[in-house]
Amino acid sequence: MNKILGYFNKVLGTIIDYFLRGLIYIIDLLVSLFASFRQIFGLVFSMAGCLIILFLFNPWFVALILSNPVVLTLILLSILVPIIGRIAVSYLKYIHYMATEFFYDKADYYLLGRKAAYEKMEDYGEKYRRDREAEQRRREEEKRKKEEEQRRQQEEEWKRRFEQGGGTYWSFGDFSDFEDFFRQSQGGYYQQGQQQGGQFTTSSSFKQEYEGACDILGVPYTADKYEIKLAYKKMAKMYHPDINKDPGATEMFQKINNAYEYLNDSNIQRYKNMTTN
Structure with missing residues (x-):
């Protein structure tokens, strides 16, 4: 009986897994597609400039757009789909994690005797939210530390240049020029490789x-x-x-x-x- 329940939960989890993955992929594709349309419309508007604004105040031009369902639909979808689609993808990922973790853990319990992490599906969803919040805090902390490290390195570089230049920054030209030079040097050599695990990759x-x-x-x-x-x-x-x-x-x-x-x-x-x- 346990094997039957185990395989049932495993199959159900797999179906939900592939279905939601496919749905997320399709929505991501639609978001990218209509975001591209929006960029095209934005490019046309920016190139046309004031001419487009004059057309928008022209009742015949407005009537032409409103009377063309294809153009009107594309404009509306290019505005709405990227916004709604990203919200939908975020919510679907939440459901995907919650449902698949629940059914896969249930399958492990019946097939392998492993105790499930949580009894209720909602608890997996709560864990997902906690992990997301922790990940967001971690990224913010990493960003803050990275900015502090960059400032420290910049100060050390300025100090070194200052000492090499006989005690004055003006040996290197204008201060803002030196800052630009240092930023460019950072973006040159260091972007070609990064230190990881003691090896330069x-x-x-x-x-x-x-x-x-x-x-x-x-x-x-x-x-x-x-x-x-x-x-x-x-x-x-x-x-x-x-x-x-x-x-x-x-x-x-x-x-x-x-x-x-x-x-x-x-x-x-x-x-x-x-x-x-």
């Missing part, structure tokens, strides 16, 4: 390793920590040596663990910054 090698880890877990490169965690749990169960007796299962299980460790919070944020800049 270039942006290209980091990007390749990060995307390789995502491929192992079967998640998109834009996946957040919750999507990565769910994929890891699913893959780890599939290739765990105690469950999967295939000769290559142990090696694959190790790769999955390594990939999950590599896709930590700092690397997720680093990849996000790299691809959005």
Whole structure:
């Protein structure tokens, strides 16, 4: 009976998992599509300038837009879909985490005898919110520390330049020019690689390793920590040596663990910054 209940919860969790993943993907696609339309409309308006404003006050031009349902629909959707879509995606991710964690834990309880973390589905949702808030606080703290470190390094660099210049900043020209010089030097050498784990890794090698880890877990490169965690749990169960007796299962299980460790919070944020800049 326990096996039947276990497989039932596992199948139900899998159906919810794939359904919500697909729905989130479709909404993300629509948001990107209509956001592109909005950028095109904005570009047309900025290029036309005052001419468009004159047209907008022209009753014939307004009537032409209102009488064309395709154009009117595209304009409205380009405004509404990106806003509503992002809210919907955020809410769906919350439901996805809450539901899949609940049913997968139930399946583990019946199949493997592991006690579920929570009894109610709402408790998983509360944990999701707490984790999100903690993640937001962590990012803000990291940002604050990074800004403080940059200021400290800048002050040390100014002090060094000051001492090398015989005690005056004017040896390097105008003070604002020196600040621009220091900022550019930061953006030159340091952006080509970052110190990680005692080794200097270039942006290209980091990007390749990060995307390789995502491929192992079967998640998109834009996946957040919750999507990565769910994929890891699913893959780890599939290739765990105690469950999967295939000769290559142990090696694959190790790769999955390594990939999950590599896709930590700092690397997720680093990849996000790299691809959005």
